[in-house]
Amino acid sequence: MKETVVLNKKESQKSTLEQFKKEVNDGLNESLKTLPSKFFYDKKGDALFVEIMHLPEYYVTRSEHEIFKDKSASIIKALALDQDTYFELIELGAGDGMKTKELLQELSRENYKFDYIPVDISQNALEKLEKDLNQKMPHIAVKTKQGDYFEVLESLKENQHPKVILFLGSNIGNMPDDVAEVFIANLSENLNFGDKFFLGVDLIKPAAIVLPAYNDSKGVTAAFNLNLLERINRELDADFEIENFKHQPEYDEKQGIATSFLVSTKEQDVFIKKINKIFHFAKGEKILTEISRKYNDKILDKILKKTAFVIKDRITDRKKYFANYVLEHL
Structure with missing residues (x-):
């Protein structure tokens, strides 16, 4: 017998949205801006990650x-x-x-x-x-x-x-x-x-094995990372201009830690309506989106x-x- 145990759908959606707002606000207020990697996985993010899993580099x-x-x-x-x-x-x-x-x-x-x-x-x-x-x-x-x-x-x-x-x-x-x-x-x-x-x-x-897994030749991983900003635009009424950010993976081979960043390619301000706040980004400023130990x-x-x-x-x-x-x- 199949069974699905979930929260009431409306309550679940409201709870998730409030959590999303809080964690985006908290992360973008840090000295090194961060966004939680768990929020990669909306419907589009799920599809992109399935594509990533089948890439030759991954x-x-x-x-x-x-x-x-x-x-x-x-x-x-x-x-x-x-x-x-x-x-x-x-x-x-x-x-x-x-x-x-x-x-x-x-x-x-x-x-x-x-x-x-x-x-x-x-x-x-x-x-x-x-x-x-x-x-x-x-x-x-x-x-x-x-x-x-x-x-x-x-x-x-x-x-x-x-x-x-x-x-x-x-x-x-x-x-x-x-x-x-x-x-x-x-x-x-x-x-x-x-x-x-x-x-x-x-x-x-x-690094020759690890880095390509986070920066594939087709640009799927970049799209997956940038989709996090698109999700903030969709769900929190933000005005991120996606073309003004780029995907940037890094890997410290000695420590064994890979990181993914979104990097602002220009000085810019972003308004997130549902948080009612403007966030400033310097040119070259990084948002840490994922750690992969x-x-x-x-x-x-x-x-x-x-x-x-x-x-x-x-x-x-x-x-x-x-x-x-x-x-x-x-």
């Missing part, structure tokens, strides 16, 4: 998909799941679920007892995913949840069912390390003994230090561009 999705496609049986073995025990498979930031479908098929084929609970901030993405799963895997129980990761964490302890949390696509890398530490610590506090956390991370690599074992160990999670296994693609870690709550 190794991230392809590498992790290889792990799920070729090693789903190994994933299930590493998670040490009991075929006779019901569990909840909860995916944070599910998107289109492309990789997870490989795992769902294998779990179903082996007759595991579970519900799949995809969580995403984009209701559009959840509706498309549920419809697709209804058509292709009607025997799998799907319960979607729309919301922010942090909001969903609070509800995890409501039942005592065993849980497997999926956090894929190196989404953890969109958080600064201190925020990632708090996020995983909160997740740890809301899980029970024996629960599993399957974490996908992009591994540290040379790359990992190794040492960095991950530090982030996990204050949690109850223990690394049980590590599965990589053939090129060792990407790794999925099996963590257990002890």
